[in-house]
Amino acid sequence: MVTQVLSLTRSGLADFVVQRATAFILTAYTLCVLGFFLSSDNLDHGALVAFFGTTTMQWFSTLAALSTVAHAWIGMWTIGTDYLRPAHVGGGATVIRFAYQAVCLLALFVYILWALSIIWQF
Amino acid sequence: MPHTQRVTLDRVTADGSSVWQGPPRLFGLNLETEVMKTDRPVNLNLFAMSWPIMAIASITHRITGVVLFVGVAFALYALDLAMSSPAGFAEAAALVREPFGMLVFFGLLLALVYHVVAGIKHLLLDFHHGDTLEGARMGAILTIVVTIVVTAVLGVMLW
Structure with a gap:
């Protein structure tokens, strides 16, 4: 049995559920932010801060940021395990895939810290 | 309508006959309890596949996912920048109006809309809506059309 050490939850079924739950959250967040941009006539710095600075939006943004990390990790892991295989990239596939996963992890780490610093600056 | 996918371990050889690649069998029964094989057949050679519209819609879902990953x-x-100060907001607004900024803005908008629409289609498929051959074809076409209109x-x- 293959041990899926680099999947998010080490369980295909759990990853499947997490991918869909986070997709649901991210769709709701997208509609919410889109609704704000579409409904504001004169968008300026004050309106932006007033919207994203409310406690409700700060927590919603935090939830969306965390969902993005989980969703992107599962998605990028899936792509990596599908295409970075010995049949595609040769015998060093495991090393290449590990490096790819490390880059993804680093990017997501930067993203979450960056997002949280933007969200909670007020 | 069964929703199970039959997985076969027969590998078709060049002359058209099939060769059993799984564990040894006796009258169709497995002689090994460990059936997971590391050399089980896979076909993910993107250049050897045929590309019906469902496949194009599917790979686009993945590509837009990677685009969004970078686009974040x-x-x-x-x-x-826009949240930092009124001056920063003006700077961000100017950036989006530059050619590269416009490309990123509309590129990300297109990728986001496609990924969400294709994701909703995927959830519907999870509940077995439109998972017939014709349903999948219609779903793929709808995903592309809805994305273009909404974007x-x-x-x-x-x-």
């Missing part, structure tokens, strides 16, 4: 950096940069409308409204 641009979105965070713009949001960070065009949003692009005009947001700009």
Whole structure:
């Protein structure tokens, strides 16, 4: 049995559920932010801060940021395990895939810290 | 309508006959309890596949996912700048009006709309809506058409 050490939850079924739950959250967040941009006539710095600075939006943004990390990790892991295989990239596939996963992890780490610093600056 | 996918371990050879690749069998029964094989047949050679519209819609879902993964950096940069100060907001607004900024803005909008629409289609498929051959073809076409219409409308409204 293959041990899926680099999947998010080490369980295909759990990853499947997490991918869909986070997709649901991210769709709701997208509609919410889109609704704000579409409904504001004169968008300026004050309106932006007033919207994203409310406690409700700060927590919603935090939830969306965390969902993005989980969703992107599962998605990028899936792509990596599908295409970075010995049949595609040769015998060093495991090393290449590990490096790819490390880059993804680093990017997501930067993203979450960056997002949280933007969200909670007020 | 069964929703199970039959997985076969027969590998078709060049002369058209099939060769059993699984564990040894006796009258169709496995002689090994461990059936997971590391050399089980896989076909993910993207250049050897045929590309019906469902496959194009599917790979586009993946590509837009990768585009969004990279695009988050641009979105965070713009949001960070716009939230920092009124001067920063003006700077971000000017950036989006530059050719490269416009490319990123509309590229990300298109990728986001496609990924969400294709994701909703995927959830419907999870509940077995439209998972017949014709349903899947219709779903793929709808995903592409809805994406183009919604992106065009949003692009005009947001700009």
